[in-house]
Amino acid sequence: MQDWKDLYRQSQADETTGPILFYNDTVLDHFTNPRNVGEMEPGERVGFALVGDPTCGDQMKLWIRVEDDIITDIKFRSFGCPGAIATSSMATELAKGLSLEEARELTDDDVITALGGIPEHKKHCSLLGITAMQAAIQDYLLKQMMAEAEDTDDDLP
Amino acid sequence: MQDWKDLYRQSQADETTGPILFYNDTVLDHFTNPRNVGEMEPGERVGFALVGDPTCGDQMKLWIRVEDDIITDIKFRSFGCPGAIATSSMATELAKGLSLEEARELTDDDVITALGGIPEHKKHCSLLGITAMQAAIQDYLLKQMMAEAEDTDDDLP
């Protein structure tokens, strides 16, 4: 039946056919063994975000730890579909070790490419991980700004 | 498959099912070997009728020969469906040898009974033979009346 499956894979691109739920092996791997699952204690060097996908009810929490503008660690938890879990896992893998600047340029397309593709109607799930990461970076930067502001305050006579 | 056919036969009576064209062996026999096919020369003792069935376009001609008020011979020709041919053939068989009075009491039900039944929606065909025969009897009686009238006329001074 190999040929049917091949044909089936091709036809994923064809938006005219019905719903297709054919995840590739990389996606399945990230779904069954999601990387970087966990939480972090709040802290000075930690950014956090809680985001939800109003389309499907998925929800995720994501933490980043930053040292010298580099994302040295990243953790997430997710209530979501396989697409959401796998894309979040891959997003954390891609972001880990990047500078904040580099991480801010990551897009959902990068995640999808890294996974080798996901079914058409699951693409919106791939936004969740990226969105959460960007929000966590914002949270971190905001914290930094506020800390700096405080530092500056302290310096005042 | 005998059981299916049996069931099928039964369901002929059920007017709710679709068109059924299952002629029994007697009907088939009269269709393939119609009795009393032919014509007669017009004559004093001959009654004739030409009738048509407006429902289906069938047409038939029928002749009777009468001796001493008995139908001694009968002939027909038919442009018609198998039902029309078989019922006409059977009608001529039933009528042959009967007195005019007896023949006038024959109905299409007698024909259908004698044939062992015909499909429901073909029943109107069974009227054709009977109608033609009654018309031929009328034709004969009319001729007799007119002949008698002429005789009576002749008797007049």
Place this chain on the structure above:
Amino acid sequence: MIYLDHNATTPIRTEVLDVMGELQRTLFGNASSYYGPAREARAVLEKSRAEIAGCIGANPGEIVCTSGGSESNNLAIRGAARALRGKGRHLITSSIEHPAVLKTCQDLERDGYRVTYLPVDSRGMVDPAEVERAITPETLLISIMHANNETGVIQPVSIIGSMAGKHGIVFHTDAVQTLGKIPVQVSEINADLISLSSHKVHGPKGIGVLYVRKGTPLHPLITGGSQERGLRAGTENFPAVAGFSAAVSLALNTMERDAARITGLRDRMETEIANRIRGVKINGAGSNRLPNTSNLCFKGVDGESILLHLDLKGICASSGSACSTGSESPSHVLLAMGLDPHQAQSTIRLSLGRETSEQDITATVDALTMIISRLRSISSL
């Protein structure tokens, strides 16, 4: 493979395949044609029709063959609405019907009909008193399903049917999920129109039936040839009708025994799941349910993620109606029962069947225990 999605479709029985193969190899012709082979095809068709009729206590002339449950539902609802539009333009149905009923009613609304969608209680039941209250002099049809496909909850159709009868309103019931699982008898259900589908009872796909009580006003959905007494045009699919009749007869032969065994399995499964996994809710558990259906809500985990983990272990289940798989919206049935969207999203359906074994159930409970704990360990809820 462990198959626990019998409410979506069932494997065709080998006996049924054999009947159909034999018929297609030896008999052919158009069942409405003239000659010998066609008459045999017709004989098969009529015998099968009579057999299906017998299974639900109907007359053969009341059985209209269709292409499946969806077409039967469309024919019933559109057909009655069209035939009776002189009477009025109001229909009553429930909010838990199959999409083939709901979408059809919505479509009629666009055509100027008015539809009342009755609510259900938290146990997933329609209240006959609500049906009665909804009736107006304009009401032409009441359509309430026999049992729900997602929860298995059996509806009080018999009461609703006699109520409809008293008011002189045509009553339709979608019995696609009940045939072969619990008795479907015309005289008990008091329905004028009943939808059935073959592939739910181990028969072939692409064939179904609409029971049409003698005298029920109905306009055809598919017009053309005068097959099926003018109620459904198209060359008769007699091998499939024969397959359906074989399947339903086989199912009824052992229905009582099967139902008892399957209820036992289902109940054991639910008890063990409740014992081993915390935060489980059995939707519809308080109601009279089909023997084989279990609708389970696992707090804090996504249903599709459960299904994919099950799939990877060779266990087939679903989240509700197959025809909306891949759609992202939570089940209308569960929302109607008062679940919140997150609960609805955390629900899967396990539907057992005649091949389901004790071992299947044990393996499924084990798998679920592991999967739920794993998914909860990564859940953000």
Place this chain on the structure above:
Amino acid sequence: MIYLDHNATTPIRTEVLDVMGELQRTLFGNASSYYGPAREARAVLEKSRAEIAGCIGANPGEIVCTSGGSESNNLAIRGAARALRGKGRHLITSSIEHPAVLKTCQDLERDGYRVTYLPVDSRGMVDPAEVERAITPETLLISIMHANNETGVIQPVSIIGSMAGKHGIVFHTDAVQTLGKIPVQVSEINADLISLSSHKVHGPKGIGVLYVRKGTPLHPLITGGSQERGLRAGTENFPAVAGFSAAVSLALNTMERDAARITGLRDRMETEIANRIRGVKINGAGSNRLPNTSNLCFKGVDGESILLHLDLKGICASSGSACSTGSESPSHVLLAMGLDPHQAQSTIRLSLGRETSEQDITATVDALTMIISRLRSISSL
């Protein structure tokens, strides 16, 4: 048995039966479900859809699977009428269409649509100029069949199609009789909607297709699940779709060769009949016809009587459309061609197929010679 009624239905090919049996034995599941086996069912469905699409030069996404030719015709006509009622309420069709088109148009008339039924000439052809004259700004659909089922006369659909295109009117053609006999190519026919049926090309019954050109406005006939891109609800009958695709592929593989051989047989048959039997008229003979179809009028004898005699000799033929067998009214197609009712009543159709042999033709001509002479000897005409 000599089977000369291929326009009514065809025997299913053993290769097709084998494909379907194998699929039903090994693969099951609901093609819209989640898990592995269901995905394989879906793969089969989509592969088959692509294959059927390829056979007529369409894209897979333009193929909507239905339960047969009648449903396809209903979906095309009712679906376009409903989708386009804002534009106008006028349809154009011909007086020789299949009942699945004619009855559907008549039904729409009862709903306030206006329908022009174009005449045909004595050779059974629709005149494209008449189509053009019938077009109004209100015209929403033109439906003209590709070839007629009774006479085999091929209609000028390509011209009519481009004309419709120029006026921006949706064009539907019923190609149920042409598929597998002559080329059916979307690009040549210029149609937006094309009806096909599997059992006419040695495929299974109960399955058909409506080709829907991308962008053609169409409302579904059967609503419910979102199968077939929302254009046709119901659990997908994937074994039958696979059977259809196998059948049509096989038919196209040898179409040219088969058509040449069958035309030869048909022409010899007609020549010999004309030589040996007086008072024979070949209806539609002056037109471009399907290779396999012969419509013969035998003066002064009733068609059904010929058919029963043939049947008793094991020869299967019919008087026209199977779905009206047993009805007593003369063919609307022949009346439209100008035959009088007696001539129409004296007509039978012989339609050849891939199993038809030289001997079959010889035996049929011999049988007919005898039967006609016998029936004429008792005829009153």
